Amino acid sequence: MSSEPIDTPTKILQATLKLLEAPDAKLPTMSDIARATGISRQAVYLHFPSRTDLLVAATRYQDRLNDIDTGLAPSRGARSGAERLDAFVTAWGNYIPKIYGVARAIMAVTDTDAEAAAAWNTRMQDMREGCSAAISALAEDGTLPPGTDIEQATDLLWTILSVRNWENLTQTCGWSQDCYIATIRGMAMATLARDLGALTDVLACTDPPA
Amino acid sequence: MSSEPIDTPTKILQATLKLLEAPDAKLPTMSDIARATGISRQAVYLHFPSRTDLLVAATRYQDRLNDIDTGLAPSRGARSGAERLDAFVTAWGNYIPKIYGVARAIMAVTDTDAEAAAAWNTRMQDMREGCSAAISALAEDGTLPPGTDIEQATDLLWTILSVRNWENLTQTCGWSQDCYIATIRGMAMATLARDLGALTDVLACTDPPA
DNA sequence: ATGTCAATTTACACAGTGTCAAGCAAACGA
DNA sequence: TCGTTTGCTTGACACTGTGTAAATTGACAT
Numbered sequence: 084m085s086s087e088p089i090d091t092p093t094k095i096l097q098a099t100l101k102l103l104e105a106p107d108a109k110l111p112t113m114s115d116i117a118r119a120t121g122i123s124r125q126a127v128y129l130h131f132p133s134r135t136d137l138l139v140a141a142t143r144y145q146d147r148l149n150d151i152d153t154g155l156a157p158s159r160g161a162r163s164g165a166e167r168l169d170a171f172v173t174a175w176g177n178y179i180p181k182i183y184g185v186a187r188a189i190m191a192v193t194d195t196d197a198e199a200a201a202a203w204n205t206r207m208q209d210m211r212e213g214c215s216a217a218i219s220a221l222a223e224d225g226t227l228p229p230g231t232d233i234e235q236a237t238d239l240l241w242t243i244l245s246v247r248n249w250e251n252l253t254q255t256c257g258w259s260q261d262c263y264i265a266t267i268r269g270m271a272m273a274t275l276a277r278d279l280g281a282l283t284d285v286l287a288c289t290d291p292p293a
Numbered sequence: 294m295s296s297e298p299i300d301t302p303t304k305i306l307q308a309t310l311k312l313l314e315a316p317d318a319k320l321p322t323m324s325d326i327a328r329a330t331g332i333s334r335q336a337v338y339l340h341f342p343s344r345t346d347l348l349v350a351a352t353r354y355q356d357r358l359n360d361i362d363t364g365l366a367p368s369r370g371a372r373s374g375a376e377r378l379d380a381f382v383t384a385w386g387n388y389i390p391k392i393y394g395v396a397r398a399i400m401a402v403t404d405t406d407a408e409a410a411a412a413w414n415t416r417m418q419d420m421r422e423g424c425s426a427a428i429s430a431l432a433e434d435g436t437l438p439p440g441t442d443i444e445q446a447t448d449l450l451w452t453i454l455s456v457r458n459w460e461n462l463t464q465t466c467g468w469s470q471d472c473y474i475a476t477i478r479g480m481a482m483a484t485l486a487r488d489l490g491a492l493t494d495v496l497a498c499t500d501p502p503a
Numbered sequence: 504a505t506g507t508c509a510a511t512t513t514a515c516a517c518a519g520t521g522t523c524a525a526g527c528a529a530a531c532g533a
Numbered sequence: 534t535c536g537t538t539t540g541c542t543t544g545a546c547a548c549t550g551t552g553t554a555a556a557t558t559g560a561c562a563t
Contacts, residue, residue, distance in 0.1 A: 091540080110405060112519065123542055128521070191404035194397070195320060204465075238466040239476060247457040255414075256448040266449060273483045301510080322550065336511055338552070 092130045095120050096144040099137060104184035110191055113137075135192060139202040142185050149181050164221035165276045171217045172244065172271050175210060176264045179249045186246045207241075214240040218275070226276050236275055243271055302340040305330050306354040309347060313394035320398055323347075345402060349412040352395050359391050374431035375486045381427045382454065382481050385420060386474045389459045396456045417451075424450040428485070436486050446485055453481055 089097075098119035102111040113134055117124040131137035161167035179186075186203075193200040215237045221227045227236060242248075244267070252258045252266070308329035312321040323344055327334040341347035371377035389396075399416075402409040425447045431437045437446060452458075454477070462468045462476070 113521090114519080124520095125522090125543085126541055129540075132521090134520070187404070194401035194404075235468075235472075235476070238462060238468070239480070242458055242461045242466070245457070245461060247455070247461075248452055251452045251455060251457075252448060256452070258445075258448065262445075266445070270449070270480070270484045274480045323552090324550080332510090333512060335513085335552090339510070342552090344551070 091120075091122065091126070092140075093144075095122075095127055095130060095137070096141055099141045100145060100185065103141065103188050108184060108187065110188055135196050135199045135202070138185070138189055138192065138199065142182070142189060142202070142206060145182060145185055149178070159216075161220070164217070164224035164226050165272065167220045168217040168240075168271060168276060169268055171213050172268050173264055175213065175244055176249070176267055177260070179246055180253075180260060183246065183250070187250075190246070207245075210244070211237065211241045214244065221276055228275070231275075240271060240275060243267060243274075301330075301332065301336070302350075303354075305332075305337055305340060305347070306351055309351045310355060310395065313351065313398050315394075318394060318397065320401055345406050345409045345412075348395070348399050348402065348409065352392070352399060352412070352416060355392060355395055359388070369426075371430070374427070374434035374436050375482065377430045378427040378450075378481060378486060379478055381423050382478050383474055385423065385454055386459070386477055387470070389456055390463075390470060393456065393460070397460075400456070417455075420454070421447065421451045424454065431486055438485070441485075450481060450485060453477065453484075 095116065099111070099116050102115060102119055111119075113127055114124050116137070117127050120127070127137070131140060159167075161170050189199055189203045189206075193203050215233075218227070218233055218236045218240060221236075222231075222233055227233075248267075249263060252263050253260060258266075305326065308331075309321070309326050312325060312329055321329075323337055324334050326347070327337050330337070337347070341350060369377075371380050396413075399409055399413045403413050425443075428437070428443055428446045428450060431446075432441075432443055437443075458477075459473060462473050463470060468476075
């Protein structure tokens with residue numbers, strides 16, 4: 084813990100993340116955030132013009148903290164396309180739990196707030212880059228199923244790796260993180276890579292849901 | 294169009310569906326619904342105690358209108374497990390567009406309202422029955438990948454067929470309904486059935502996104 | 504006519520977001 | 534030392550949306 088003073092915007096962001104990442108996870112109001120920060124509700128508005136802006140800023144702050152790119156390094160270093168796909172799926176799949184609290188809040192306001200939807204879309208677009216790169220690598224290897232459209236394969240991988248799917252499997256169905264990773268890796272390989280060996284034990288996790 | 298008088302609750306439900314299924318699809322407020330019905334906002338509360346209750350009732354009313362079970366009949370008549378999986382995926386995939394408007398509204402309140410979440414979960418649980426039946430049929434044929442856990446395979450199919458995935462591919466990515474069906478069928482077969490022939494042209498729709 | 508009962512309307516309470524104005528206190532520069 | 538600026542507080546208010554309560558209408562039976 085550093086002893087240097089922290090500026091108020093950062094304190095607000097920290098408090099927001101803490102609330103969003105709490106296990107019981109109600110969606111916090113501006114009052115909640117202000118109280119958690121130890122300042123007045125109106126003071127929050129001095130630094131963030133709206134609730135949506137604050138949530139978006141919180142995602143960016145969190146990305147900085149988690150340093151997403153380091154996790155993706157093995158993916159870029161992969162030799163074959165299949166290897167790259169595999170590494171990317173694993174890296175992203177393990178990143179999701181770190182952002183889930185914030186993602187949940189953003190996705191919740193997305194239905195009513197166009198600006199939030201745009202922000203979330205932008206964020207997911209970054210992830211789509213990784214999908215696109217993995218698919219392209221497969222295409223160069225010729226391991227993509229014949230006649231496959233690159234854009235379309237990217238869309239599909241992007242959808243498979245959505246936070247909603249992670250949420251469904253781990254939160255609703257109760258899968259362990261390891262089980263999720265193993266299964267999604269298997270499904271991505273089975274669907275997108277001609278690597279038929281990977282088809283074996285796609286769905287044979289040793290760790291069944293609760 | 295029948296000429297017999299329609300009772301107020303039904304009129305409200307019809308107006309609600311109309312609003313939810315409108316192409317531009319903002320999430321309607323109680324005032325919107327009342328206006329569309331031609332009654333006062335408070336009169337709506339006379340028949341439905343809360344917004345959530347109204348939305349839930351609207352889903353049930355819609356299910357009655359659409360008669361979901363008839364579409365699923367071919368699935369139950371299928372001979373092989375793979376055939377059954379295929380028929381189920383197609384039937385459900387074609388049902389989603391009919392319920393999407395309402396589903397969207399329910400999913401939106403799900404994040405904040407536990408009662409709505411429960412209602413939506415129940416509804417999705419019905420669909421899960423179909424997933425479970427298809428997976429069991431595969432298991433009996435021995436076409437499920439070796440070592441696969443039945444529960445887990447059901448979870449996975451259920452997730453693949455989620456409304457969110459349909460939304461992502463057709464609404465966000467702009468896929469046509471036909472393209473969605475073809476791709477999801479291919480993915481389900483590739484991941485869950487040992488029918489390797491189905492792997493061919495999983496991602497070769499003639500109908501690319503806009 | 505009158506009582507009754509359901510449907511409806513007017514009015515109100517409450518939570519949450521966002522805005523505005525006035526004041527306060529510590530830091531900073533002349 | 535005296536202004537000035539900066540960041541925060543307090544308090545009030547407008548607006549939207551949900552949900553509740555009380556008063557009103559209107560049809561229908563007695």
